[in-house]
Amino acid sequence: MNLKDTMLSVELVIETNEVPLIVGESGIGKTALAKTLSKNKGWSLVIIDGNLLKEGEIGGLPTVENYSFKDIGGKEVQSKNTVYAVHTKLQEIDKLVNEGKEVFLFIDEINRCEHTVQQELMNLILNREINGYKLDKKVKILAAMNPSSKYGEDFDYQVVDMDAAQENRFVLLHMECDSKAWISWAIENNLEQKVVEFIATFPEYLLNNQKDEQIRATPRSYARVSKVYKIYKENKDTIPKRIFLNIIKGNLGNRIANEFMSFTQEDNEPLISFDDVFAGEALSQEIITKVENETHTRLYLTSKNIIYTLDNKVIIDSDIKRFIELLGIYPVDLGVGIMQDIKESSNNVYKLCLENEAFVEMYFKAYNQIKG
Numbered sequence: 271m272n273l274k275d276t277m278l279s280v281e282l283v284i285e286t287n288e289v290p291l292i293v294g295e296s297g298i299g300k301t302a303l304a305k306t307l308s309k310n311k312g313w314s315l316v317i318i319d320g321n322l323l324k325e326g327e328i329g330g331l332p333t334v335e336n337y338s339f340k341d342i343g344g345k346e347v348q349s350k351n352t353v354y355a356v357h358t359k360l361q362e363i364d365k366l367v368n369e370g371k372e373v374f375l376f377i378d379e380i381n382r383c384e385h386t387v388q389q390e391l392m393n394l395i396l397n398r399e400i401n402g403y404k405l406d407k408k409v410k411i412l413a414a415m416n417p418s419s420k421y422g423e424d425f426d427y428q429v430v431d432m433d434a435a436q437e438n439r440f441v442l443l444h445m446e447c448d449s450k451a452w453i454s455w456a457i458e459n460n461l462e463q464k465v466v467e468f469i470a471t472f473p474e475y476l477l478n479n480q481k482d483e484q485i486r487a488t489p490r491s492y493a494r495v496s497k498v499y500k501i502y503k504e505n506k507d508t509i510p511k512r513i514f515l516n517i518i519k520g521n522l523g524n525r526i527a528n529e530f531m532s533f534t535q536e537d538n539e540p541l542i543s544f545d546d547v548f549a550g551e552a553l554s555q556e557i558i559t560k561v562e563n564e565t566h567t568r569l570y571l572t573s574k575n576i577i578y579t580l581d582n583k584v585i586i587d588s589d590i591k592r593f594i595e596l597l598g599i600y601p602v603d604l605g606v607g608i609m610q611d612i613k614e615s616s617n618n619v620y621k622l623c624l625e626n627e628a629f630v631e632m633y634f635k636a637y638n639q640i641k642g
Contacts, residue, residue, distance in 0.1 A: 272448030273299050273455060274614070277307055283441045284410050289395055291380075291437070292414040294445035297488025298477065300414040302455065303445075304376040313374035313410065314366045318359050318391075321379035325386045328394065329401045330355035356403055363409060373409045381415040385430050392432075396439050413440065449473035450570050450607075452489050454615070457574050461496040462503075467541060468533050470571040475526050483523040491521040495530070542572045544579045547596050548589065561599050569600060573608045580619050590622045594629045602636045609633050 271279065276292060280303070283290040292300050301317070308315035318328070333355065338348050356364075366373050380391055390400060395413055398405040418431050449469055456466045469476050469492065478487040495518060502514045511531075518527040542560055547553065561569065576596075580589060597605045609629075612620045623629040 271443065271445055272451035273303055273445065274451050276443055276445040277303050279443050280307060280412060281311075283443070284412070288441050289411050289413060289439070290443050291440035292412070292443050292445050293417050294414070295447070295477065295488070296416055297486075297490035298445060298447045299452070299455070299489050300445065301376070301378060302489075304374070304412055304414075306455075307412075308374040308376075311374070312372070314371045315374050315376060316359055316363055316366070318375065318377045319379055320377060320381075320383040320387060320391055323383055323387045323391075325384055326390075328357050328359075328387065329390045330357060330403070353402075360403055360405075363405070367406045367408060373406070375405075375409055375411045377411065377413045379415065380413050381418065381430050381432060383430065388430055388432070392436060447477040447489060449476050449567055452476055452492075453567075453571050454574055454611070456492075456496075457571075457578050459493075461493065462499050464534055465492055465496045465499060466571060467568075468530055470541070470568045471533070471565070472529065473567045475522075475529070478523060478526060483525065485520065485523040487522040487526050495521050499534075541568060541575070544576050547572075547576060548592055553592070553595055553599070557596075558599055561596070566601065566604050569604060570608065573597070573600075574611075577612060577616050577619055581616055585618070585622060587622075590619075590626055591628070593619075594623065594626060594632065598628075598632055602639050606633070606636045609636075 276294075280290045280292070292303070294300055304317070305315060307313075333353050334350050335353050336348065337351050338346050341347050363373050363375065377391060377395060380388065380395075383391070394400045394405065395411055398407075398409075453466060453470060456469075475487060476489060476492070498514070498517050498521075502509050515527060515531055518530055521527070522530060542557060542564070546557055564572075573596075576593060580593070597608060600608070609623075612623060
């Protein structure tokens with residue numbers, strides 16, 4: 271599943287009071303999913319990284335305290351009791367709950383910690399308690415892990431596998447890298463346009479599985495590249511190109527870094543822009559020809575940019591008509607996919623499109639063509 275489908279699945283599983291477990295490669299957006307979902311739902315997010323925990327840390331170190339009680343004869347009896355310290359993350363959860371907030375606990379890297387730590391986390395996740403500490407019933411839990419070699423020979427993460435019985439206590443959701451879903455996320459999070467265009471042009475570079483590269487490009491890498499590219503772009507006179515290239519190599523690996531540098535410096539064919547589409551009384555023949563010769567991914571990015579712009583302006587009837595005219599010359603399968611995207615992520619644009627008969631007719635015509 272891509273990021274969007276995984277998020278919808280996580281939301282549904284949580285509604286059933288079960289615990290979803292996302293299985294996905296490092297850097298593909300599992301943490302971003304948790305942050306986005308908590309923001310959309312108004313939940314307070316608490317993240318526990320299993321990879322950083324030491325044995326006994328989440329369960330708390332024990333201390334012995336004296337206490338007294340009266341026996342059946344009324345005599346006071348002295349005894350000792352073992353009390354466990356409460357981890358700061360669990361204290362944070364209690365504080366948020368006491369403030370009346372809904373808490374979303376995301377436990378990441380559950381299979382990249384020591385076995386003893388994994389058992390402590392499993393107790394917290396599945397039994398909702400650990401060493402006397404009880405997790406409030408209102409706390410929602412999401413867990414995530416990297417795939418091990420049992421999920422395929424291409425995965426070489428150093429992990430501690432859970433047995434089948436443990437995994438069966440979760441609802442497993444396999445998340446995969448998807449360029450179109452990432453492009454949507456990148457636009458919504460204001461990543462640099464040139465970085466987004468690079469992935470739209472070379473979608474295969476979003477997740478690099480080449481074993482000859484020491485550094486693997488991931489969606490997380492491109493978020494970092496976007497930050498540094500913005501700074502470099504604004505300070506080209508003071509930041510040497512070689513320094514910028516070294517940083518890109520440290521994020522994407524040598525081969526893709528060199529490709530990215532070439533892409534930013536070459537006079538590449540620009541994307542079809544909002545102004546290109548909405549200028550004049552009708553779509554120009556030049557734009558129609560460009561659409562016919564563009565790749566699916568770049569056309570998808572064009573439409574997402576247009577939808578984003580429409581969402582942030584006062585939309586008039588001619589805007590919708592022109593956008594529908596553009597979708598009408600898109601490849602049929604891509605056009606249907608974009609229509610579905612509008613329905614799921616842009617209520618305002620979708621509502622106005624539904625009021626247009628041409629849009630409805632185009633949708634059913636395209637759907638019937640795909641269905642055959």
